[in-house]
Amino acid sequence: MTKKKTYGLRALLNDIHLWLGLISGLIIFLVCLSGTILTFEKEIEGWFQKELVVKPKGNKQPLNKLVQLPTLKEKGTLTAVTLPTNGKQPYVFSIKEDPKQRRGTQYEVNPYTGEILKPEKSSAEGFMRFMFRLHRWLLLDTSIGRPIVGVATIVFLILSLTGIVLWFPKKIKWKYVKAGLKIKTDANWKRINHDLHNTLGFYACILILIMGLTGLCWSFEGYRDGLSRVLGTPVFNRGGAPKISAGNTNGKQLTLEEAVALANKELSYAGELTISLPNKKNPFYNFRKLADASFSTVAHDQLTLTTTGTILNKEIYADKPLNVKIAGAIKSLHTGTIYGTFSKILYFFACLVGTSLPITGTFIYINKLKKKRKRNRVPKEAMA
Known part of the structure; x- marks a missing residue:
């Protein structure tokens, strides 16, 4: 007498992974494909522009x-x-x-x-705008496309988490774990397809989770506000720099050259300097400087000066608390630009894997269906 199989947690996670993947596969494929291309957006546009x-x-x-x-x-x-x-x-x-x-x-x-x-208009600009709209809104109206992409992102996060659990073998032994870390290239196409889904998905899952968790900030305002509360500091910080009093502006007014010289004296290293000029709302100079030697693209130091040269605020990136650094890096964490070309390459391959997962997963499902039908088929000899 055969022992009846029980429907346990692993079987439940497998069904969740399967059906959510089949339902959302096309949207995930389009979002990941466009994301893969957008990873090197500036570089692609540069190739087509003098x-x-x-x-x-x-x-x-x-x-x-x-x-x-x-x-x-x-x-x-x-x-x-x-x-x-x-x-x-x-x-x-x-x-x-x-x-x-x-x-x-x-x-x-x-x-x-x-x-x-005047740069020549790049022939790739229109294509990249198309990819951006596909990635963010599926080419639909933003009020419709944005929540659809958001829900698909949540589904992809669930798929990633259930996929990580299912990746681990039932019996945690090194020989079984080791098999899940490599692709058996000399096997038949079904096994190779399974390994492409299982192994590549495992290697890319951390970056996929980062992209998904940060990407939801653009889809749902409530999520962004909640993340801001968790971090204890605003995500995106739409309000800009902290509110600063203009201070005493009586006295000799600095020329722009003098203000730049003072900023470079305070931030005394080689780097790209951006100057926000005084206006009615913010009657002072704001400087942002990124060191040429910096590995990170978000490690800007900031300086605020009155028009007479008084320092109102000085923020050194290295001295900022971790939560502020994370909040300020959300966009770069999502797009992969946080560490320049190095992180872009990693994100490119992770997005490429994300694009392939709905395809390889569908083939796994089809192969299982065929196998099940073959197993359930009644032999002709038994019908005789």
Whole structure:
């Protein structure tokens, strides 16, 4: 008498993993595919666009003169300037062409001649915008597409967690665990397909979980607010820098050149410097500097100066508490830009694995169905 199989926790997790995967497979495939391409968005656009290189000629023009260029003034209100450390790279001027613009339009300027450099429009821009809309909203209206992608992301997180549990063999022995860490390339295609799903999914699961947990910040405002409460600091910090009193502005006003010199004295290392110029709402200079030697792309130091040169605020990234660092890195953690090219490569392969999982998982299900039907088929001899 055969022992009746019990429906345990592992069987339940297997069914959850199977049916959620089949139901959400197409959406997960599209989101991961677009995410894979967007990992190297800037690089792909750069391949199809002529790089703007500045030829050093004489001395750079003073910033005070460059910000007063009529060709820039006629475009709108200058809000920020970015100064690279590489002398062959142009300055970047952020200009609000319309008061409703949140960040403004970026113009690249030759610091030696004051010429506005106009890059050729990349033929990849339209394609990358298409991929972005597919990734964020499935090409639907944002009110419809955003929650659908959000729910699919939650499903993918559940699939990742159940997949990790199911990856471990029933009997935890090294020879069984070891088998799950490699792909048996000399086996038949069914076994190879199973290993591609099982093994690659295991290796990519940590990055997939990070991408999913951070990605929900764009899908659900409530989730973002909840994460902010858990971290104890705002995620994205839409309000910008902490509220700072403008201080005493009586006295000699700094020129832009003098303000930059003072900022570089306080943040005395080579690095890209971005200056947010004083305005009615924030009547002081805000500086953000990223060291050339920094491995992280989010490790900016910040400095706030009055227009007379008084230091109102100085924030060194290394001194920030961990929760503030995590909150400030949510976007970079999601896109893989946090450690530059190194992390982008890891995210690219993790997204590629995520794209393949719905495909390999579907084939595993089809193969199991065929095997079950074959097992349940009544032999002709028995019917005779």
